[in-house]
Amino acid sequence: MKKWAKALIICAVIAVAAAVITFSVMSYLNPQPKKWAVEGDGKIEEMDYEASLQSLDMMKNTWQTAVPQTEIYKLITEHFNAPLPEGKTEKKAIVIGYDGCRVDNFRLLANSKKSAVNTLLNDGGEAVFSYCGGVNYPAKNIQDTSTAPGWGSMLTGVWADTHKIYGNGKPKEIEPRTLLLSLVEDKVIDSSAFYVSWAGHFSKKTATYINEKNYIEANNINANFKRALNDTGTAKNVLADLNSENCSDFIFLTLEYTDHNGHGTGFSLQNPKYVNAFRNADAAGADFIDAIKARPAYDSEDWLILITTDHGGINKSHGGPSFEERITFIVSNKAIVE
Numbered sequence: 469m470k471k472w473a474k475a476l477i478i479c480a481v482i483a484v485a486a487a488v489i490t491f492s493v494m495s496y497l498n499p500q501p502k503k504w505a506v507e508g509d510g511k512i513e514e515m516d517y518e519a520s521l522q523s524l525d526m527m528k529n530t531w532q533t534a535v536p537q538t539e540i541y542k543l544i545t546e547h548f549n550a551p552l553p554e555g556k557t558e559k560k561a562i563v564i565g566y567d568g569c570r571v572d573n574f575r576l577l578a579n580s581k582k583s584a585v586n587t588l589l590n591d592g593g594e595a596v597f598s599y600c601g602g603v604n605y606p607a608k609n610i611q612d613t614s615t616a617p618g619w620g621s622m623l624t625g626v627w628a629d630t631h632k633i634y635g636n637g638k639p640k641e642i643e644p645r646t647l648l649l650s651l652v653e654d655k656v657i658d659s660s661a662f663y664v665s666w667a668g669h670f671s672k673k674t675a676t677y678i679n680e681k682n683y684i685e686a687n688n689i690n691a692n693f694k695r696a697l698n699d700t701g702t703a704k705n706v707l708a709d710l711n712s713e714n715c716s717d718f719i720f721l722t723l724e725y726t727d728h729n730g731h732g733t734g735f736s737l738q739n740p741k742y743v744n745a746f747r748n749a750d751a752a753g754a755d756f757i758d759a760i761k762a763r764p765a766y767d768s769e770d771w772l773i774l775i776t777t778d779h780g781g782i783n784k785s786h787g788g789p790s791f792e793e794r795i796t797f798i799v800s801n802k803a804i805v806e
């Protein structure tokens with residue numbers, strides 16, 4: 469064989485190998501969500517938003533009597549401060565956050581094959597409408613229906629007039645402390661963990677909880693703020709924690725499937741990508757609940773399991789005052805409203 473032909477073959481082999489390696493690395497970093505072929509998906513009846521919410525018969529209240537999203541803070545605090553039920557030796561809690569998940573996604577639950585929301589409801593749990601923005605719709609909201617203010621209100625129990633998180637991209641002062649810090653620092657629990665992929669939580673200079681993360685590290689507080697590259701990575705981190713013998717007492721996590729697809733292609737049940745994003749988030753949530761139930765110590769642990777979202781969405785955005793952005797949800801394995 470001529471020299472130039474050999475060189476050509478070697479070059480071709482190297483090029484193919486490089487392409488295969490690049491593709492493998494990209495797939496690992498950015499795995500495509502599973503496709504959920506569910507009857508009815510992509511053909512959801514278009515409804516007026518209010519009628520859509522009224523059709524959700526699994527909800528314990530109405531959107532008019534929605535509870536504030538700060539209820540999350542109250543439920544977690546009360547759970548850890550209440551006496552241990554008989555036969556239980558340890559308290560645990562988890563907040564499974566689906567970022568930007570409109571509550572009308574619950575219309576899909578009837579056809580869900582694997583769903584954390586259905587699991588909690590089938591186990592005797594409760595679902596309620598909640599609201600973000602500081603006041604319920606239609607009164608004018610006092611904080612943006614955005615990511616940082618929303619999760620911030622759940623983690624601190626107050627609205628932007630107190631926590632001062634008016635939007636994304638500006639670090640919060642240490643006070644008011646989040647539950648991830650205060651519960652551990654005040655020795656109510658031994659450990660907490662915050663699992664995310666969104667860098668805006670605590671992974672850049674302008675991130676909401678960068679000051680708190682630095683304070684936690686400087687003071688050797690047992691609160692683990694861990695960021696993965698994407699939701700698959702977040703799920704891995706959460707499952708590794710839940711599968712460990714002495715898992716974190718309080719876990720707070722956010723999945724970006726719904727927010728990401730809403731911004732990309734539209735917050736709408738008429739958008740199969742948004743529908744699929746909800747399926748993926750709710751299936752990941754179901755994996756977390758399965759892992760909790762599979763814990764060897766599960767029978768002696770008293771778990772509070774909550775699923776919620778920070779805000780809804782309309783067209784390809786959120787942050788504003790619309791009905792679709794304001795009404796959220798809380799699902800719990802325990803009673804929420806009297």
Ligand SMILES: [Zn+2]
Nearest residue numbers: 567568615778
């Ligand atoms: Zn968000």
